[in-house]
Amino acid sequence: MMTARYTRQLPLIGNEGQARLSRATVGIVGAGGLGSPVATYLTLAGVGTLILADDDTVQESNLNRQFLHPTRNVGVSKIRSATQTLTELNPDVTIRSFPERITSETVNRFAEHADILVDATDNFEVRYLLNLIALKMGIPLIHGAVEGFSGQMTTILPGITPCLSCLFPHPPPLRETPIIGATAGVIGSLQAMEVIKYLTGSGRLLSGRLLIWDGLAGRTEYLTVSVRPGCTVCSSTHVEK
Ligand SMILES: [Zn+2]
Numbered sequence: 558m559m560t561a562r563y564t565r566q567l568p569l570i571g572n573e574g575q576a577r578l579s580r581a582t583v584g585i586v587g588a589g590g591l592g593s594p595v596a597t598y599l600t601l602a603g604v605g606t607l608i609l610a611d612d613d614t615v616q617e618s619n620l621n622r623q624f625l626h627p628t629r630n631v632g633v634s635k636i637r638s639a640t641q642t643l644t645e646l647n648p649d650v651t652i653r654s655f656p657e658r659i660t661s662e663t664v665n666r667f668a669e670h671a672d673i674l675v676d677a678t679d680n681f682e683v684r685y686l687l688n689l690i691a692l693k694m695g696i697p698l699i700h701g702a703v704e705g706f707s708g709q710m711t712t713i714l715p716g717i718t719p720c721l722s723c724l725f726p727h728p729p730p731l732r733e734t735p736i737i738g739a740t741a742g743v744i745g746s747l748q749a750m751e752v753i754k755y756l757t758g759s760g761r762l763l764s765g766r767l768l769i770w771d772g773l774a775g776r777t778e779y780l781t782v783s784v785r786p787g788c789t790v791c792s793s794t795h796v797e798k
Contacts, residue, residue, distance in 0.1 A: 562647070563603055574757035575603060579649075581756045582606040584671035586659055586687060588639040589613075590622040590736060591677035591701050594745030595752075597625065600643045600650045602753055607643070610655035610667050611635040622738030659683045664690050673755055675748055676700045676721075681728030685790075688713065688721035692794040697764075699751045701744045704734045706772035708744035711782065712751050712764040715791075723785035724767065740772055 563575055570578070581604050585595055588611040596607055613635050615626040623635075630638040636656040643652050657663050659678075664686045668674060673696055676687050684700070691698035692715045700721055701710040713720055747768065754760045767780040784791065 562649075566602065570753075570757045570759060574759070577756050577758075578603050578753070579605045581672050582608065582670050583673055583675060583752055583756075584608045584610070584668050585675040585677055586610045586667070586683060587677035587679070588623075588625055588635040589619060589677065589679070590703065590738070590741030591745040591748065592639070592675075593623050593625040594742050595675050595677050595701075595749045596639060596643055597646065598746060598749035599752060600647045600652075602749075603647065603649060604752070604756070606651040606653060606670075608653045608655055608667065608671060609636060609639055610657065610659055611639070612656055612658045622736060622741045624738075659686055661686060668694060668696075672696060673752055674698045675752060676702075677745065677748065680731070681725070684721055684725075685728070688790065689794065691715055692720060692791055697755055699748045701748045703736055703740045703744050706737055706740055707770060708740050708772075709767060709769045710744050710747050710751070710763065711767045712755070712762045714762070714764045715794075718765045719782050719784045720788065720791035720794075722790035723788045724782055726785065726788070737772070743770060743772065 583599055583604055585592055588609055615630045615633055615635055615638050617631050625639040625642045634656060636654045640652045655667050659667060668690045674687055674691050676684050687698055695715050698713040754762060767782050769778045
């Protein structure tokens with residue numbers, strides 16, 4: 558470990574916090590707009606292991622926001638591109654590739670060694686699978702979503718907060734939405750912050766609260782959210798605490 562690398566954060570999280578980060582394994586689904594800031598900041602902070610799932614290749618149209626991928630990597634698998642970038646940023650961090658689509662068949666294998674999961678996908682079917690596996694494993698899921706100049710995020714703690722299906726019982730229609738890169742930067746950075754707070758026991762998590770960020774208006778709102786009566790997903794997946 559490079560001794561000076563973490564000098565500016567050690568006063569905030571201490572040696573114990575740094576050690577917790579280095580022992581942690583974080584599962585991130587999506588090496589795109591949200592995945593870029595999430596994986597970058599967790600790598601820079603010294604999280605021990607990232608499991609990164611994505612089955613796409615880098616497209617030129619990704620480059621306005623997905624800064625894990627340099628222009629020369631257009632056509633390369635996102636996982637390979639991301640692993641190169643992250644390893645150059647911090648060789649202390651282990652990047653485990655999961656170059657497969659997250660499905661009901663693969664999600665267990667993706668998540669089995671993770672301490673916490675990050676939803677950095679744009680696909681609600683995948684989000685619901687992450688919600689289910691987080692509930693089954695009793696580990697947190699950091700949800701984030703972006704569109705245009707705005708985004709949202711919340712931290713789901715199984716057995717404590719509402720689950721993703723409580724908040725969004727029906728998936729929105731799948732469509733390609735316009736996006737300013739900085740929007741994904743804001744929400745992805747907030748997701749990375751939640752992971753760091755959770756792993757080091759710092760501050761107050763955005764659990765039970767849905768943050769809604771409106772970049773055009775320059776406004777952030779916090780909605781208090783609660784378990785939806787009749788949510789079949791979290792009522793049938795009890796976590797023993
Ligand atoms: Zn629920």
